Amino acid sequence: MLTRRIIPCLDVKDGRVVKGVKFEELRDAGDPVEQARAYGAAGADELCFLDISASLESRGTLLALVERVARELAIPFAVGGGVRSAGDAETLLRAGADKVSLNTAALADPALITAVARLAGSQSAMIAIDAKARGPGWEVRSHGGTRGTGRDLIDWAREAVDRGAGEILLTSMDHDGVKRGFALEMLRAVTAAVPVPVIASGGAGEAGHFADAFEAGAAAALAASVFHFGTLGISSVKEACAARGFPMRWPV
Secondary structure, eight states: OBEEEEEEEEEETEEEEEEETTTTTEEEEOOOHHHHHHHHHTSSSSSEETTTTTTTTTTOOHHHHHHHHHHHOOOOOOOOOOOSOOOOOOHHTTTTTEEEEHHHHHHHTHHHHHHHHHOOOOOGEEEEEEEETTEEEEEEEEEETEEEEEEHHHHHHHHHHHOOOEEEEEHHHHHTEEEEEEEEHHHHHHHHSSSSSSSEEEEOOOOOOOHHHHHOSSSSSSHHHHHHTTTOOOOOOOOOOOHTOBBBBOOO
């Protein structure tokens, strides 16, 4: 059985880590560089940095901040927000990112996924999908979750992988920040539809929720507020998952 990953996420706005509920009511959660340093020391398997207002503000990612965070880390580092071209992605990779997360721009121009995958391989091209329940399925949202696209989640996930995405970061807008658990039905549907790793995001409230996500097919589980505000620790989550039979990586 493959080792599962626990990934803290730094949602960054105006240079600060923030967290809200269902993408709204954001509150300050600290300095990104300090948070990165702490999570690396705590045994996080990876770190995700998402500049959540870049697309809405039609600007690039906060490059200087990305460089500062990368210098603090010895674990894989994914960066997203405001990536509109292969050139933007290359700049982030050179700044220290191991993976580039694409969302709004990839929806507008799916060929961007292929272009980014060609830079350093499919493993460097992550597709972030924000989805909301609609009818019997889920609709993909863009621009930080503020705009509907009319696109079906499963169709978009399959297309993204066909175009070269090596990983999917799947966020349930309905579950985000609610702390009642990940959207397991949605997670099962996506993991059954694509052959690449899927990261579960949105809804973690207790350690058992991470193991639930792994049982539903996730290769990794991502959370923000429960880690940022001290509700859960990385080690306690890993211990709970290991107790449920999932192999975990432990700090050396």
